[in-house]
Amino acid sequence: MTLPDPVPTTTDPAADTKEAPLYSPARVRELLNRHGLRPTKSLGQNFLIDGNILRAIAEAGGAQAGARILEVGPGLGVLTREIASRGAHVTALEKDERLRPALAETLAGLDVELIWGDALDFDYASLPEGTRVIANLPYYITGVLLSRFMHAPGIVSATVLVQKEVGQRLAARPGEDAYGFLSALAALHGSVRHVRDVPKGAFLPAPDVTSSVIRLDFDRSRPAPEAALLKFVEGALHHRRKTLRNNLRMIGHEGPAIDAALIAAGLRPDVRAEDVPLSKLEDVARRLGVVR
Structure with a gap:
């Protein structure tokens, strides 16, 4: 009697790994090991390994x-x-040449254009109108990068992975x-x-903190805030639990000019900085001659 040929089986674990989705932990580890990475x-490298989060x-x-x-x-x-x-079409900025x-x-x-270099040195103002940022941001430069995105006229939105605490601060009122x-x-x-929170286990290696996906939409139809106003708001909120009067x-x-501005803006003299609506803060800035 002739026996049927045996069904071929894969005996090379590496071959199975290469067929796995790129976001699978086994595939990520295999890539890192094979390329000696x-x-x-210090570069904030935590790789996403959750397909649902990626999507x-x-x-x-x-x-x-x-x-x-x-x-x-x-x-x-x-x-x-x-x-x-x-x-x-993706333009990707990467600093680590080992990759x-x-x-x-x-x-x-x-359809990916890779640009090698430090993201802090990139000219974001050169980006074409309608550009959207989607990124798992290095935590150590999140604030600086968000500020660069806000000031780049071509960027209309930024959907980013950040520390949960940073996400809460961005979305707070x-x-x-x-x-x-x-x-x-x-x-x-x-x-x-706020789009969603992301657990530590969605990354390899796992970071020390929970993350959040936040989407910022930039209104390019209105004039960009003046530098003097930004400096004023930063100073006014530097000690946010103190009174606005003390911060100013x-x-x-x-003091007398502050008191007059607060009264004219309809604010109590003892109002805490963190409780002042942004429109009122702008009103005070105008009354103090910071902006017109």
Whole structure:
């Protein structure tokens, strides 16, 4: 009797790993090992390994056919692939030259332009109108990058992974515990929406904190806030639990002028800085001659 040929089986674990989705922990580890890489904490390298989170970020960020997307810190290209696979054109900024071979492999054949260099040195004002940012931001430069995005006229939105605490501060309103200068800065440029929280286990290696996906939409139809106003708001909210009057005195304004401005704006003399609506703060700034 002739026996049927045995069904072929895969005996090479590495071959199975290479067939796994790029975001799977096994695939990420295999790529790191094969290219002799180790995540660098100083560069904030925590790679996403949750497909549901990747899809949620790409969807919330507006990754679709024809969209122009800027990504900061593509890492192994996990999020980059998800964005590009939807038909978007991706410009990705990466500082770590060690990742060249891995990214050449993972992004082969995709509409991705890689720019090697420090994201802090990039000219964001050069980006074309309608650009959207989608990125897992390095935590140590989150605030600086968000400010750069806000001031870049071509960027219309930024959907970013940040520390949960930073996300709360971005989305906070006057009177809430997390409200401060970052909240006001975001509101001066547009609006903020909390998309979802992301547990530590969605990354490899796992960070020390929970993260959040936040989407900022920038209103480019209104004039950008003046530098003098931004400096005023920053000083007014520097000690947000102190009275606004005390904070304004600390940045050089005279008591009688402050009192007159507060009364004219309909504010109590003992109002705490964190409780003042942004429109009222702008009103006080005008009455003090900071802006017109």
